[in-house]
Amino acid sequence: MTTSREHFAGAEARTGASDVLLAEAARHGADAEVWTAWHETDELVCRAGTVERRSEVSSGATALTVWAEGNEGYAVRNVPGATDTALVTTALEIGRVLAAEDAAPAPQANRAPHTPPAAPLPRIGADATARLRALAEGTGDLEIELRARADRTRVRLHRAGAGPAEYDTGVAQLFARITARGEGTGYIGHHLFGRTMEGILDDAERTELAELVALARVLASRPATVLDHDDLLVDGRVLSRLLTLVAPAFLLDSVLEGRSPLKDRVGERVASPGVTLLDDPTAAGSPLFIPWDGEGTxxxxxxxxxxxxxRGFLSSRRTAAEAGAPATGSAHRGANGEMPTVHPGHLLLSHTDDLGTEVRPDRTVLHVVQANGAHTSNPITGDFSIGANAVLVSPDGTRRNAGNITLAGNVFELLRSIDGHDGRVRVNRSNNSFVAGPGVWTRSLTVGHQDAV
Structure with missing residues (x-):
């Protein structure tokens, strides 16, 4: 069986490159740590049963942090395993330029643990390619485009005075774009994420593609002229995108800088009873396993x-020290080794009450199935207005195209007005942050025809 380490043939994680930088920092009387990442990405685009494009890309970065004279400095090279000692002098100079009145927090004592290699990391091999081609077969009225991506990453953190720590991780991604032609043109797109390509292809083949095709064909029919409905169901595809607007309010740096409306509200009710919001990049359902963050927490x-x-907020080493609290391990770096910033790893909204799917006895349900972009959004106030697609669902399960609609409201009010969920968790990705949630039944949003706005 191929191991994850074989996916990084030629990666110089153990050649002592970081030793060179640590020794140079020590020569300048500075404490230091070196963060290194190696990335490999496979991408494949299939449409109408044929492979249209394939690429394989390797990249990486080296980031150096130094502590000297109470200052913290930082420098980056977009090369993994860099040994250029100019990184040290650059980082020291930046530390002097950015010197603050208060001393920067020193390297933390709870150093990142060395994490055993993961199971074989995702890649798009011959079997996956054949499955993608078969799944992308369309018909006369239907076009299926599948964009698959497999990311593999090795992260290494080496701190002065300690041995290096490493972990391997990866995420598989599939974007399905379905276009149906009927009285009009119906389109729906959907992302699937997982830790293996085989797993997300199984999901696509078993349920997702058939459901997406059915939705696309409904959206290709003549739209209803009125939006009369009794209940509103916001699909998890839409909710997970709306949650990205509320996520900044749960970051401790937003609180300290006065940008979060949740400041000083720990212990208060901010959502409906039954709602839980949990961030955990180590959870079984997290597409990207991260055992420690970009600072080694x-x-x-x-x-x-x-x-x-x-109950609390997400924090980095610096923001936690400022607030006098322990860091939550939420300081993440970008693919190019950027300075760590606080953001979620795998943020999941859940609710205790499962109210079922879109069919309700004696009720007409407006099911908002797709968000098409934000007309306006404000992450501080939470106000938003988005374009969306929806279907009207009769008590007998018959679906009608509700057409292009606008969905407007406030995400903080939405959190306070969730009656229950539909049991179908969906995931949205923003860089390496994953935000997930089920479809939710709510009373707090305003719906209108898009052409009427």
């Missing part, structure tokens, strides 16, 4: 909201 579950009550 071990990760794990952080409860932000419990049964509707605010």
């Amino acid at each position: 071990p990760t794990g579950p952080t409860v932000l909201v419990e049964d509707g009550v605010l």
